[in-house]
Amino acid sequence: MGIRNIRTEGDEILRKKSKPVKNVSIRTRMLIRDMFDTMYEADGVGLAAPQVGILRRIVVIDCDGEHPYALINPEILETRGLQTGYEGCLSVPGKSAIVTRPDYVKVKALDENGEEYILEGTELLARAILHETEHLDGILYVDKTDGPLVDNAELAGMTEDQKEDALEKAVELHEADYEAHAAENEEIEKMEEAETENEESGKPDGSSEQN
Ligand SMILES: [Zn+2]
Numbered sequence: 378m379g380i381r382n383i384r385t386e387g388d389e390i391l392r393k394k395s396k397p398v399k400n401v402s403i404r405t406r407m408l409i410r411d412m413f414d415t416m417y418e419a420d421g422v423g424l425a426a427p428q429v430g431i432l433r434r435i436v437v438i439d440c441d442g443e444h445p446y447a448l449i450n451p452e453i454l455e456t457r458g459l460q461t462g463y464e465g466c467l468s469v470p471g472k473s474a475i476v477t478r479p480d481y482v483k484v485k486a487l488d489e490n491g492e493e494y495i496l497e498g499t500e501l502l503a504r505a506i507l508h509e510t511e512h513l514d515g516i517l518y519v520d521k522t523d524g525p526l527v528d529n530a531e532l533a534g535m536t537e538d539q540k541e542d543a544l545e546k547a548v549e550l551h552e553a554d555y556e557a558h559a560a561e562n563e564e565i566e567k568m569e570e571a572e573t574e575n576e577e578s579g580k581p582d583g584s585s586e587q588n
Pocket residue numbers: 465466467468508509512
């Protein structure tokens with residue numbers, strides 16, 4: 378296993394812009410393998426190359442432990458809807474904060490074999506894709522929170538009602554945005570309901586979560 382050292386906030390490399398990958402080489406594939414190892418070891422759902430000190434446009438994501446995605450030179454093609462939720466980052470260890478982001482994202486990237494593919498994600502996957510691709514431009518989630526950073530221990534000690542209240546306050550901050558995105562959010566919700574039904578009945582879900 379190739380576990381790499383994760384850079385933390387304050388390390389200036391996290392604020393630099395990463396360069397595109399020109400050709401997907403054996404070294405690129407080794408880096409990606411190490412990034413997955415490092416991410417799983419740290420219990421994360423995403424990791425970007427600058428977080429391990431490499432200024433290249435590469436991210437890895439696995440939100441459920443079953444769908445690993447490597448995105449090389451990712452390019453966001455489309456975002457829709459809005460979601461508000463708690464978010465953390467392996468470069469800001471032990472902390473979380475509320476961030477409002479699009480609830481659907483379509484991204485184009487190369488996979489570890491250099492093949493172009495399109496990935497669509499909602500909810501946590503959308504959040505992870507957006508969070509990780511921002512790392513490639515030196516942006517950290519702490520730049521765009523709707524409230525203070527909280528210790529994860531404190532968050533774990535909060536009741537569901539307390540969390541709900543904090544999230545509602547953040548949603549209120551974005552009231553106009555939510556109104557503007559109401560129709561998109563409804564569409565995304567329907568899309569998710571259909572997927573859940575398909576999963577339950579064991580049918581192929583027809584979504585693009587294939588690689
Ligand atoms: Zn991060």
